[in-house]
Amino acid sequence: MLRLITRSLCLHCQRGQIGPPVLARPCSSLTQKENQQTVDALYNLSVDIRKVRKLKGWVLHQHPAYVSEAESLLRGLGADGPAVARILEQHPEAVLCSPEQMSAQRELWGSVCPNxxxxxxxxxxxxxxxxxxxxxxxxxxxxxxxxxSLRLNKRIISKLMxxxxxxFSQPVEHNQHMVCTLQDAYLSLGGQEDNMKIWLQKLLSQNPYVLLKxxxxxxxxxxxxxEQGFSSAQLLQLLAKLRGFVSELSPEGMRRTLDFSREALGCSQERLLAIVLQCPALLYYPAAVLSERLRGLLAAGINLEQIVETPTVLELTTQIVHYRVQRLRAYGYxxxxxxxxxxxxxxxxxxxxYGRLQLRRERPLFNPVAPLKTDE
Incomplete structure (x- = not known):
């Protein structure tokens, strides 16, 4: 049994889970008519007002709005005119943040992204x-x-934010709980404590959403x-390769996928585990997706033995497989x-x-009996 299942979590990890808060619209007054000052200010910045009206028209009815303050902050950071327009067009809610909020955010982000x-x-x-x-x-x-405090790189923290x-909007206790669980899993599966910071940093960088699970x-x-037969070392390998996405799977979903793969590929449980270690993404795909991809590969003349030897080919869609097969065939492969x-x-x-195959076909063959060109 995994030590992480029986080992008691640290004190701050024993607190109850708290879900992320729901982001609400800013507390500003809503009027029936558009705030003409907001519309004019955004128009002068070359923001596509029609796009804003279509996607987030409610923003244009809010009062007060701080368009010039948002522009000033962004230009103060070095953004040019087109960049300011793109930002406010994509997220017009920015103009509803008060100058005090903007200043506080700039200071906060400056602590992890000083550039x-x-x-x-x-x-x-x-x-x-x-x-x-x-x-x-x-x-x-x-x-x-x-x-x-975990000594994570500032770049990683800013990427997470x-x-x-x-x-980052949810109470810190939730992140403490998840990080503690990840660290406990890593150590319980045989990971070295000296390498844990690097492992955690890489995992969070590749999948920041794991903190929300x-x-x-x-x-x-x-x-x-x-229970499927993976050893601790293999589980640690899977946890690293899955980049934390293992938290998005479910035992029932993985069971259906493994049962289908074992039967479809005609392999033993031991061989199936080796295939999963070679292609961890196999755990994600529903049986219907795998069935479609297998049919596509078999229709292209590929046999099951080839697929078992190179299971990562199952990560390709049927359309991609057919396209690549045709291009390779055109050059004799x-x-x-x-x-x-x-x-x-x-x-x-x-x-x-493909480039190497193309070069190999177009490169002229050397004729050993052809006379060499020499200077007379």
């Missing part, structure tokens, strides 16, 4: 994470201090995988007899493989 140019880049991608409700400020500050702002889900899923590695991988990987 103004980097901060502008974050705001362009995640404006809602910066222009947020004042009611979340204390939770944001407490969570920043907590993650700094930007891509998963709900995790109930810790109990992680424990249940690891226990289920243990037959996936029915060759390795599926040529078919596998990301778009960049495939283009590199």
């Amino acid at each position: 103004d140019r980097d901060l502008v880049g974050i705001i362009e991608k995640f404006p809602a994470s910066f222009f947020t409700s004042a009611s979340h400020h204390n939770n944001q500050r407490d969570n920043i201090l907590y993650f700094q 930007a891509s998963a702002p709900q995790s 109930p810790p109990e889900v992680l424990r249940e899923n690891l226990l289920f995988l243990r 037959d996936v029915r007899t060759g390795s599926l590695e040529a078919l596998n991988g990301t778009k960049k990987d495939f283009e590199a493989t």
Whole structure:
């Protein structure tokens, strides 16, 4: 039995789980007519008013609004005119934040992202994470201090704040609970304490949304995988490769996928575990998706033995498989007899493989009896 199941959590992890707060509209007065000053100010900044009306027209009815203050803050950080327009068009709610809120957010974000140019880049991608409700400020500050106490890189903390702002808006106790569960799992599965900070930092960087999941889900899923026959070392490998997404799975869903894969691929339980370790993403796909992809591969002339040897090919959609098979065939590569590695991988990987095949075909052969050109 996993030690993480029996080991008691640290005191701050024993507190009850608290769900993330619901983000509400700012407390400003709503009028029947649009706030013409807001409309004119946004128009002067080249913001597409029609787009704002269509997607978030309620903002234009709010009073007061702080368009010039939002512009001043963004320009003070180094944003140019087009960047300001894009930000306010994407997240017009920004103009409802008071100058005091904007100033507080700039100071807060400055503690983890001191470079103004980097901060502008974050705001362009995640404006809602910066222009947020004042009611979340204390939770944001407490969570920043907590993650700094874990000695996480500032860049990682700013990425967490930007891509998963709900995790910073919720009380710090929830994040403490989940982080403690992750650390306990890592150590219980044989991870080295000296490497735990790097492991945690990488996991949170790759999947910041893991902080929004109930810790109990992680424990249940690891226990289920243990019951399937995975060793502690293999579970640690899975936890690292799954990038924390194991918290988004369920024992019942994984059971259905594993049962289907075992029967469809005609392999033993031991071989199935090896396939999952080679292709952890297999755990995510429903049986219907795997069935469709298997039919697509078999229709292309690929046999089950090839798929078992290179299971990561199941990560490709049927459309991608057919497209790549045709392109490889055009240059004389037959996936029915060759390795599926040529078919596998990301778009960049495939283009590199395709480029090598193209170069090999177009390169002229050397004729050993042809006379050499020499200077007379």
